[in-house]
Amino acid sequence: MEIVKSNIYKQLKRNNLIVWLVVASSGLVSIFAIWTVQQVSADAERYIYTISSDEKLLPLEQIEKKEVVEIYRKSHVKLFLEHFYAYDQWSYKDRIEKALWLIDEDGKDLFNFYRQDGHFNRMVQTTSSQSITKIQPRFDSEGNFEVSAIIQINKTNQETAKEYLLTARGKLHKTRENYPLNPYGYVITNYKEINKKLLKNE
Numbered sequence: 001m002e003i004v005k006s007n008i009y010k011q012l013k014r015n016n017l018i019v020w021l022v023v024a025s026s027g028l029v030s031i032f033a034i035w036t037v038q039q040v041s042a043d044a045e046r047y048i049y050t051i052s053s054d055e056k057l058l059p060l061e062q063i064e065k066k067e068v069v070e071i072y073r074k075s076h077v078k079l080f081l082e083h084f085y086a087y088d089q090w091s092y093k094d095r096i097e098k099a100l101w102l103i104d105e106d107g108k109d110l111f112n113f114y115r116q117d118g119h120f121n122r123m124v125q126t127t128s129s130q131s132i133t134k135i136q137p138r139f140d141s142e143g144n145f146e147v148s149a150i151i152q153i154n155k156t157n158q159e160t161a162k163e164y165l166l167t168a169r170g171k172l173h174k175t176r177e178n179y180p181l182n183p184y185g186y187v188i189t190n191y192k193e194i195n196k197k198l199l200k201n202e
Contacts, residue, residue, distance in 0.1 A: 070139075073172055076102060076184040077137040077147055084110075085151055085166070088129035092120055101181040103188040106170075110191070127156045132166075143172045151196070163199040168192060 083099035084107070100107045114120065123130070130153050137147040146169045152161040170191035177185035 072184040073139060073143075073145075073186065074137050076172065076186040077145060077170075077188070078135045079184070080107075080188055081132055081135050081147065081149055085132040085149070086130060089124040089127060092123065098181070101178070102186070103170075103191055106189065106191040110193070129154045139172075145170055145172060146194075150199070165195070165197045165199055167194040167196075169194055 080099050080102040083095045083102070087095040096111055100111070122128070130151060133150045133152070135147065135149040137145050139145045146167070149166045151164040151166050153164070154161045168191065170188045172186045173189055175182070175185055175187045177183060
């Protein structure tokens with residue numbers, strides 16, 4: 001009978017030890033799970049997922065929000081300039097229309113100025129095309145920007161294009177994204193061409 005009692009006590013001690021090990025392991029797992037959730041939450045606050053500048057999906061690539069905001073602001077200004085200043089006699093209406101989705105009434109006013117000045121008529125009459133390169137926007141902390149770019153006007157009967165250095169300024173305001181009309185969710189206000197300097201003669 002003493003042997004049986006001794007075995008029962010040993011069994012109870014072993015079971016008690018197993019219970020404590022299970023409780024301790026469960027506690028460690030719970031602590032680790034809580035820490036993991038907190039880390040994921042912290043990363044979600046700091047990072048977002050996005051696509052590359054060439055519109056290719058980057059699986060699991062994380063970019064800080066400040067960097068994304070800077071990329072989006074620059075991309076919005078570049079997209080506007082590419083639509084508003086790069087076209088030919090067949091595409092200018094369509095491209096100007098796309099540009100006007102990215103800017104307030106200042107864009108329409110500038111378009112009307114060019115139209116009344118005969119810019120588009122001259123382009124049609126001379127079978128010209130216009131391109132824009134080296135777009136370099138710079139921002140301050142309040143969303144104001146100044147941008148410089150090279151505009152090239154090509155005519156079919158000229159060997160070299162006329163090049164102009166465009167300098168303009170404006171301000172960005174956040175708005176709702178509207179893909180594909182306004183993919184970056186900004187609108188340009190107070191847009192003005194400061195200067196358009198001829199760099200190279202025919």
